[in-house]
Amino acid sequence: MNKVSIKAPAKINLSLDALRKREDGFHEVAMVMTTVDLADRIELTLLEADEIKIESSGGFVPLDDRNLAFQAALLLKKTFNIKKGVNIHISKHIPVAAGLAGGSSDAAATLKGLNELWKLGLSLDELAELGAKIGSDVSFCVYGGTALATGRGEKIHHISSPPPCWVLLAKPPIGVSTGEVYRNLKLHGLEHPDVEGMVKAIEEKDYDQICNLLGNVLESVTLKMYPEVKHIKEQMMRLGADAVLMSGSGPTVFGLFQHESRLQRVYNGLRGFCHEVYAVRLLGE
Template identity: 50%
Template sequence: MLTVQAYAKINLALDVLYKRPDGYHEVAMIMQAVNLADTVTLTSQTGDITLNVNILGLPGDASNLAYRAAALLQEYAEPGQGVHIELDKQIPLAAGLAGGSADAAAVLKGLNELWGLDLSLDELGKLAAKLGSDVPFCLYNGTKLATGRGELLAPLPALPACYVVLAKPAIEVPTAWVYRQFKVEQAGRRPDIAAMSKYLAEGNLAGVAANVANVLESVTIPAYPEIARIKDHMLAYGAMAALMSGSGPTVFGIVGCRDQAEAIAGRLRDEGVPEVFVAETV
């Protein structure tokens, strides 16, 4: 048996450049792992892949990315090798935090060890790209520049130590819908990836905070104004920056100290935001 933590991600910067011939969008993103995590427990068994999830209604079949990750690695394992996957979900669903992708990456990493496959991290990364655009990042974690459809990763200096308040309103935002609605000419403020990279290299948290930007807010916020309200309140309560993660609806705030992060989280809970967490960077 092996237990692996599956870390959530936020997007410090997210730019959509154009629609590619293959139907995906070309993106440029700065992604950051945070320690809000699902726990993935893997137990070897003979034959089948089985999956149990602690959330009622979340599928435990081949439509689940964690199951698909195990099936992909099964091709490299001894004949008859199976696994039981236990998912303890703590990352909110459909939140823009890559919870499903994180679970898939944890299964790839864990089964590579449990089954003794000896695949390198880069070999696992190629398999991860087959599962989804965020899965490769969730395999490596840390702070990365992601390009292509999100699967091409380059390391960046770590985000200076800070706390992240995560607040998810009672909204589900379909990622595919957001990308279908996105129009480059209506994107508003675009991320300055070069400036953000420079501030990361300098260890300048204030510079990073001043440059967070996500063009998908131009689609999601007009449809779901609650996201803008949470952003405004985070800033009013003292966050250095507040931004929607991914296609939403989760908003994250960058905060310098734990006490202030906990205070902001408490005020958001008091206002009725149903899922609020305080996390640190990974």
């Protein structure tokens, strides 16, 4: 085998709470994350030469050691003293710097693909632990599915999948820096979402309660910095989404829908003023 092709799905945060700032500068979080069927594709080709090459079609991503997929390959090479190389091709479909963990998912897919290509024999748990060195969201992306993530996001507790539903993603034409959003977060006086309640609602497959409990403390920063995100939220709700929330640090807003006909109506309404709109399904498991 000298080639591997792997899907790298996007995530959304159904609940995101920040509890405190830690000594290491990161925030202690509690988040419920789930994957959706909007995905990049990573193709890895074995190179006999000792080098990492990276190329991408689609969205604009750095094609050097700033790329998180490149960093994943480098980490495995250094950790296991691998003398072979790899060509990484990214077919980019997930919007970049959007709150959908596109880069983290590319890194996770690269870890999983190289585990096969370089015959490393690592478990998912071992890959997730390595992934945490690249970014807080990479561990979750190694497993996918649905999870409660704690610590700085790297401690993963698997939970059952939410009931099937449609998700509409709408991204205004701005990129948001996760670091900047966390830096501007004021922990005092925050309205904290009920993360435990969200886990329970998912376990009980209670769609209405999932809609009631959507919450993300990072909205308090991003919606102020970028009023267009607030506008998209309001429009999506007005047009008829069952519930609406910003994903991660934003700026992507997602809406949940039980009925496809309604999803279609809101999709059409949003396309009038928002260029990037995607109708997808929860992957769940």
